[in-house]
């Protein structure tokens with residue numbers, strides 16, 4: 001997705017960087033398409049996780065005792081998240097500007113040769129990381145919403161889907177950096193004025209598009225209802241998509257997904273946007 005330069009050791013994936021590539025990457029339309037695609041990943045992850053009980057043991061400390069774990073006594077979720085980041089980190093996941101690690105201080109050295117990405121974002125982008133807030137929102141608000149209380153012993157499966165959802169939420173929310181850059185480039189004078197005045201409220205008002213937000217909320221609820229249907233071999237829908245049936249039978253409640261986006265995903269994306277813009281003009 002991102003234009004790369006100087007990828008000579010990895011010739012199979014060399015991209016040719018052109019001005020057109022960059023304007024594509026930063027077109028608000030294209031960025032919104034990526035946000036829409038990430039909705040699918042998040043909703044499918046929630047549907048998968050919701051089939052298992054809450055399984056609080058996955059989140060408790062002290063958790064599993066694993067020799068060599070970077071934080072002994074951590075919860076099973078933290079252990080799996082940390083170890084997943086170790087493997088993904090070695091194959092360069094967190095060198096990509098659209099990825100943010102939950103444990104950036106513990107990232108391993110690269111197994112594959114590094115890629116030099118075209119500088120699309122301002123330098124401050126690398127130090128904007130809201131993953132701590134995302135983890136808190138997940139454990140305190142989302143988990144109780146999407147899972148039934150209880151313990152079915154499926155700790156590994158539960159934690160595996162937790163990691164998948166956490167990674168997708170992180171990517172979606174930190175995409176706010178690209179949204180912000182795109183908006184800055186299209187109205188540079190206006191944003192420069194607000195940035196120089198350190199006007200975070202003005203920036204928040206400038207990046208907010210209430211019509212788009214309403215559409216996002218409607219769309220994710222609708223997707224949750226549709227993705228949660230059981231479809232027969234003949235294409236017949238076994239669970240209806242009218243709102244009452246959808247709420248009752250859906251694998252994850254459409255209203256819970258809508259609420260997640262309204263209360264958390266979009267506000268955190270907007271926080272990333274404002275944090276980025278406030279520092280956009282730093283060297």
Ligand SMILES: O=C(O)C(=O)C[C@]1(C(=O)O)C=C[C@@H](O)C=C1
Nearest residue numbers: 179207208209210212213266269
């Ligand atoms: O699409 C945009 O313009 C965004 O800034 C993204 C987003 C979102 O998180 O979906 C956030 C703020 C806007 O009010 C609308 C939508």
